[in-house]
């Protein structure tokens with residue numbers, strides 16, 4: 376089977392493996408859990424600076440595992456991840472993680488939660504709160520600084536998680552299904568906000584999702600993973616102009632065709 | 647119902663027992679049970695004596711030191727068991743044995759080790775309270791959200807900062823353990839002093855029973871009950887303040 380067939384979509388060239396603008400390089404990653412579950416097999420990928428890349432695939436194909444290895448939260452069985460050329464040995468300040476279940480401290484206010492990354496880095500209280508406030512504002516939560524997580528909706532909690540990740544000013548944001556615990560309307564609004572945030576923040580995003588629509592709508596590049604063992608099945612490069620009205624984008628033929636293409640590619644694994 | 651300003655919950659059921667007690671007492675059937683009214687009447691007398699003040703002081707001091715020791719050691723032990731698998735494998739069985747063992751039977755052993763004074767009482771309180779605190783703390787640590795710990799790691803939290811996060815995550819369970827420890831500790835202090843019986847309320851109990859002062863005897867028991875219940879209630883209040891997040895963890 377062809378392991379890394381890169382689909383060229385809309386004539387976009389596929390970058391060579393050692394592209395100079397690769398901020399994260401994943402090389403020969405294998406991950407075997409508890410002796411026999413092969414979660415990932417020979418993953419070779421580059422994530423380019425300033426791009427939003429989605430990891431897409433059916434449940435259990437190793438998306439979370441790959442993201443946690445990139446984050447330095449999990450050790451690969453074999454292979455190496457490099458950030459800005461340096462091998463990853465653990466979590467680092469260039470990478471920030473947004474968790475699927477938000478991972479907020481229930482005993483702390485929004486302000487304190489958003490500033491937690493700065494707090495552990497020893498940033499003085501004044502500056503920490505100032506920066507936390509800035510990002511709380513940026514993710515659209517102004518006025519909720521003194522609330523506790525249980526007083527917020529799921530969508531708002533995830534915004535706190537996002538503000539916390541943005542506040543540490545990492546180059547790369549790693550997001551594990553950030554919208555999965557959120558209802559459809561909130562999810563769409565959140566996706567639109569994320570596109571807007573990307574323009575302002577100019578960061579590299581790696582987004583795990585199992586929503587094809589979400590991947591197509593948001594990303595510059597979509598990495599399709601096949602399940603058991605998880606391998607890179609295909610890389611798709613959507614060429615969608617996201618500057619216009621969000622609702623109009625979701626109706627363009629490029630958008631809809633691409634969703635169909637990806638679905639056609641994925642359904643073989645699901646069946 | 648009010649006993650010297652303390653509101654007893656489930657007052658109705660208690661009231662029935664008080665009435666039965668009063669009736670049985672009035673008939674003078676059992677030497678053990680003077681009428682409840684007589685018990686109440688002797689309350690001020692018991693509290694007023696100098697020996698009571700001294701007994702109360704010794705009791706409170708040894709109770710609080712035993713409890714403080716139990717909290718420090720129990721929480722530490724629980725954290726260790728919750729965080730280090732190896733330690734848990736070694737300790738879990740022993741902690742469970744001590745939790746369910748008839749500890750009163752151990753008091754004589756403690757007495758041999760610590761002598762006939764307050765240290766024995768402190769040790770007894772400790773032995774009664776520490777295990778449940780350790781086990782509840784362990785449960786709280788194991789219950790702490792793994793993604794919260796991943797979160798702190800991903801932001802580069804130090805070992806100490808991660809410990810703090812785990813401790814705060816486990817706080818609801820720790821408080822539940824301490825509340826149980828507080829009640830068990832009262833059992834410990836009474837049993838310890840009864841067996842040592844020359845100090846604190848233990849001395850008073852033997853004084854009253856040897857002189858057939860049953861009303862005084864029961865008054866002392868009432869006081870101890872009120873003491874234990876107020877302490878448990880105090881911890882309850884504290885728990886209610888952190889409870890909002892206990893139910894809010896994922």
Ligand SMILES: Nc1ncnc2c1ncn2[C@@H]1O[C@H](COP(=O)(O)OP(=O)(O)OP(=O)(O)O)[C@@H](O)[C@H]1O
Pocket residue numbers: 408409412413414432433434435436437438439440441585
């Ligand atoms: N700690 C673990 N121990 C053993 N096996 C694990 C562990 N974590 C994950 N796995 C297995 O590894 C595989 C990949 O898991 P992973 O969580 O990375 O998948 P995923 O693509 O994120 O799935 P989902 O879409 O359901 O979140 C699965 O088969 C899973 O059962």
Ligand SMILES: [Mg+2]
Pocket residue numbers: 438439440
């Ligand atoms: Mg996952």
